[in-house]
Amino acid sequence: MNRRTFHRAPEGERRQELIRATLDTIAALGLKAATVRAIAIRAGVTAGLVRHYFASKDQMVAEAYRFMLTTFAAKAADIAGDPRMRLRKFITLNLTAPVADSHSLSLWASFISQVRVDPELAAIHRDGYLGFRNDLQGLIRDFLEAEGRPAGEADCRRHAIAINGMIDGLWLEGCLAGELFEEAELVAIALSSIEALLGLPIGPDDEANTVPERAGDATTA
């Protein structure tokens, strides 16, 4: 009975592979079916190896969650341009793939359902989400100031809550039923709605900012 030949991975690489396989498996099969064995097979190794890199399966899952949140935050961090452009990019970024797709929703929902019962995941969750709305609030403040409409702390907070809510909600709709919307439709709705909320135009002259016509049905999922 011969033993399998294997490849010995360079420092850190296998660890990253396992984290990626964890996320892929959860997205594809759900948290319940994401067993150590299933994850290991997807990563091309055997189950026992997991405990060589992580103290436990739970720790590996926790690190996978942290990695996911970090990846999201990193995407939003390197937005450049003037305040109006930055706000517009932020919204677009969060309402198009890869942030807005069923893969992301699947992952997100799996973790959210565990956050309430797992203190370690809850801590990671808190860390990950802590800056999100603050970032948005900063973008809004900068934008209002640049447009000569400086606003107080309370007003900015209120706007950030409303706009954050709208982004989250449209993200949800896009993930749940992306095939019901044109590619840019959700982004256009978000931008024009936010214009109405703030009373200021956001769209640049050189790019379409109107809502494309579409006479489809109106179901959510």
Place this chain on the structure above:
Amino acid sequence: MNRRTFHRAPEGERRQELIRATLDTIAALGLKAATVRAIAIRAGVTAGLVRHYFASKDQMVAEAYRFMLTTFAAKAADIAGDPRMRLRKFITLNLTAPVADSHSLSLWASFISQVRVDPELAAIHRDGYLGFRNDLQGLIRDFLEAEGRPAGEADCRRHAIAINGMIDGLWLEGCLAGELFEEAELVAIALSSIEALLGLPIGPDDEANTVPERAGDATTA
């Protein structure tokens, strides 16, 4: 070892108890930890009894999901009043307990993460969500007409998407971090934002519709 004395429940009642216990257990412990035993204990019976009422655990979970969606839909169905009142009630209903609390989010996320991998759940999901935005679109159309601002199909659809997105998003924020908001704050933000989106007042004169001041920090979870 004496056998426990037991109570013989009337037909149907025990079944309903088990469904309720299923939802409670999923919300409290997560889908993974919602074992037949845990659910049975919560319902005050022993595990074997489940198989007397349901063909399998999966079927019980599926029926619990159907029950949850039905309950949500039923709440929104019996709203009475003039168009403006109905729209306002619809929004309020979806942004206050029991629809908007961490219990609901927990349930919702648990099921959503399974919907993609379980065809039976997917069918139930589709049935349950099919009419939601159409209902909202109808409310919006009626409201606009009643205010003398009749709108075409495309406009109504666009408004319904935007407002549905905002409701979903604020619902999400309320569930995730309800303790960061005043009781009526999210509702007030939603109502004033929707006023801005539609360009029409929604709030009645006799009820506060302004956003209450609150100088707290701005974190999401």
Place this chain on the structure above:
DNA sequence: GCGGAAATTATTCAACCGTATAATAACGCC
């Protein structure tokens, strides 16, 4: 420098224990 032995350690493998679901036997009330 260089070839190969020795040490290191990443990986596999098989088995363990706990627990889950499903099936079935035992029991009590009407």
Place this chain on the structure above:
DNA sequence: GGCGTTATTATACGGTTGAATAATTTCCGC
């Protein structure tokens, strides 16, 4: 006695473990 409920058992599967082994690096005599 029949039916509803419970206790018990069977089987399967999940995470974890530790010993065996293959791949890689280090070391040493030359």
